[in-house]
Amino acid sequence: MQRRRLIEGVGSFLCGVVLSAAVYETGLRRPGGExxxxxxxxxxxxATAGDPAPEPEAPAISPADASGEAPAIAADTPEAPADPYTPDANGTFVAFPPVYVAPPExxxxxxxxxxxxxxxxxxxxxxxxxxxxxxxxxxxxxxxxxxxxxxxxxxxxxxxxxxxxxxxxxxxxxxxxxxxxxxxxxxxxVATPRARLDAAMPYEYWRVSHDGTPFFHRLPGFGEQDQADMAAKTWLAEHGRSLMPTTPSERPPGVPAVVKEYLNAGFYVTVAGEAVKSERKFLRTLRGTFARKYQLEQREGSTFQGLVLRGEDDLPVHWIVRETPLQRRSGEGEGLVKLEDKKPTRRSRHPFVRKVTVGNARFYEDAEGNLMPEYAVGQSYKLKRPPGIGPEEKWVHVDLSEQTLVAYVGDRPVFTTLVSTGKEPGMTPVGVHRLQSKHIATSMRDQPVEDDAYSIEDVPWTQYFHNNVALHGAFWHGGFGLVRSHGCVNLSPPDARWLFGFTEPALPDGWHSVTPSTGRFGKASAVVVTE
The missing domain is CATH 2.30.30.40 (SH3 Domains)
Structure with missing residues (x-):
């Protein structure tokens, strides 16, 4: 399966040893500093936000289709079961585990x-x-x-x-x-929107669509905008996509003081509201800066959801991670025929029963003799509880070769889904880890000279378990089941929210993040990573 991991290293994004400012707003700059x-x-x-922005209401959940897609789960309603371990007819969850510890009397x-x-x-x-x-x-x-x-x-x-x-x-x-x-x-x-705890996306996310997009301290005038745009054009012509320094003394003289920073296409911000000046629409970020709306695009994130497991018989689960036709033996030697009319959709599930070898290739085979190449399937399977994890503890297993995750309570698997881990061997560290910190959202930024620089405000449902490596939601891609990241374990936003509430410890009521490694809040859940 190592070969499969190597050929999937396209579209890499986020996390790992190249992370240079992993937690912008938490004061936990990694490595070093606060x-x-x-x-x-x-x-x-x-730093406080500008004008108040109402919190949008998230839609109620509806059943997933065969591929596991479903709208983000919203706040509890009378119709929604309170039990996050209760699956719907398709096996997906219909409620999230709570983020917070129940307040005491x-x-x-x-x-x-x-x-x-x-x-x-x-x-x-x-x-x-x-x-x-x-x-x-x-x-x-x-x-x-x-x-x-x-x-x-x-x-x-x-x-x-x-x-x-x-x-x-x-x-x-x-x-x-x-x-x-x-x-x-x-x-x-306070005029800052609260995080939406019962939605898959805690905030409203927008992608920067133009290189050198200026973000302003306040709403700028026409002249200030023109001056900012000219400075950005000149910088891009001379320096390419390298980001302009944010310190005013290090900037070119043509940059107006109203500009806080410039961001490039592919960076993301969280938006708290909208404003209009001189008939031009601006978006106000959660950090209190302003950008012209036409230079950003809203992103909703994947609605893919994993499976709630009722018992040990639910595993293994076989996920289709590459959309390729089933095959059958031709009846003459070891020749195979592709069944073009039988092509399972990606991220759907198929009832394979065993692995077989045909020639020099490995396949999964179902009860009817249909075959799928091994590299096109991700398997969720039951792992023996490692030493040091208690019989009632909540823990998580990530398999790098299969690109799957299984959540356990002791020896009982309760949830499984597809993930995206590091694009190169070693980026996602193998071993038994414990959660170091949990953040409803935390910003990540890396600014190398090469094209995969990134800056993402408020990456949702982030749980660090080894230095800069974390479990977190990824709303910027839907490639779960294929390697993609700089080391972190990417999940769909709904799955990341479910897992955030599942793991221990829960956050104190009203807190935005907690550091379980201090030992003040109980034992942290284990994250077990295997090849």
Whole structure:
């Protein structure tokens, strides 16, 4: 199967050892450093969004077709089962596991410990283990999150405005963006859309369609736009697709101060709203910048969904990963005949019963004698639980040769789907790993000189398990079942959302990310990667 992995290395994207700024908004820059969220603790420079944007309502789920495609799952409705392990008629899930730990009963003891109310106003507010700016990060909260806080400020540790202890754990520096009062602060201070937790896509995603697209600090005038466009044209002519520096002192003199940065075609941003100036439409990003709408294109992401497994008899599952006709033996020697009228669709399932060798090639064969080349099939199979994983633990198995994922509770498989892993051997590390951090969304950027530079704001449902390598949703392609990434394990957005709620630990109520490697939130789920 190694040969199959090598011939699939087309269309690579995202993650792995080339990642240079994996977590823009979380302050967990990989490797080293703590990024912009940590800097906000010291400087008090808070990034808040512009005008309020209403949260769009996601559509309710409908049954998948034979290929496993279905609309993204929306918020719970009276008709939707609450059990995420209940499949529909096609075997796909009809509900997501919860993202958050169920809030506790608020006892008098908790009220006495955390009597005050907090509202997060920073784009990414860090929760630290101690009142020190270099203390381990327990998690991240985004603008609009509400917390309960202790009564008195604590000072020191590099935070000029002081720290508050928050429920259920950790400390927040007020410089990073936190309003605290005796009663809940007015959320009119925040104008950032909340993540849609019961949808496959937590935010609205748009692709940059033009090289050198300017993103502005504020809505620009016609003259400023023309000046920005001329500067971009000149830069592209001299430097190609290399990104222009964001530091004003390092830019050419013709760039107007209203430009925050330039992005190239193929980069992605998350959009919080729309604005109009001088009859021209602009999109406002979650980071508070503006870009002309005609230079971006909205992306919805694949609706492919994996299978909920009812029992051990559900495995193996055979997925069609290349759309090729079934074949049969000709009856004369080992000759084969393609059955052009029997071509299963890609990402559908077929009931193969065994592997056979015909000549020098390997095939899967069904009960009727129909054959499919081995390289065109991905198999989900049952793996023995590795040592160190408990009999009731939730864990995940990724097979690099098959490009499949199976989720388990102890020895019982409960879910399986297709994935896309690293395009080259070694990019997705083999072994037994534990989740290091979980993020509802986190930004990833790599800017090499070659053509596969990328910048993606708010990659959804990201779960790091080995350095820069993560499980996450991929809305920019639908090639699941074929290798594609720089090392990460790409899933469809619905599958990534399901898996995010399945793995442990769950996030504290209202948090945007959590760092289970600190040991403060229980044992993290294992991710087992095999060849």
């Amino acid at each position: 990024g912009e969220a940590a800097a906000a603790e010291a400087t008090g420079e808070l 608020w006892t008098p003891e908790l009220e006495a410990t955390f009597p005050r109310h907090g509202l997060v106003t920073g784009v990414a507010t860090v929760v630290r283990e101690r009142t020190e700016r270099d203390a381990p990060i327990l998690g991240i909260l985004r603008a609009g999150a509400r917390v309960r806080a202790d009564a008195e400020l604590s000072f020191g540790g590099g935070c000029t405005k002081g720290w508050h202890k928050v429920y259920p754990a950790g400390w927040i520096c007020l410089n990073a963006g936190l309003e605290v009062a005796d009663s809940p602060p007015d959320d009119g201070l």
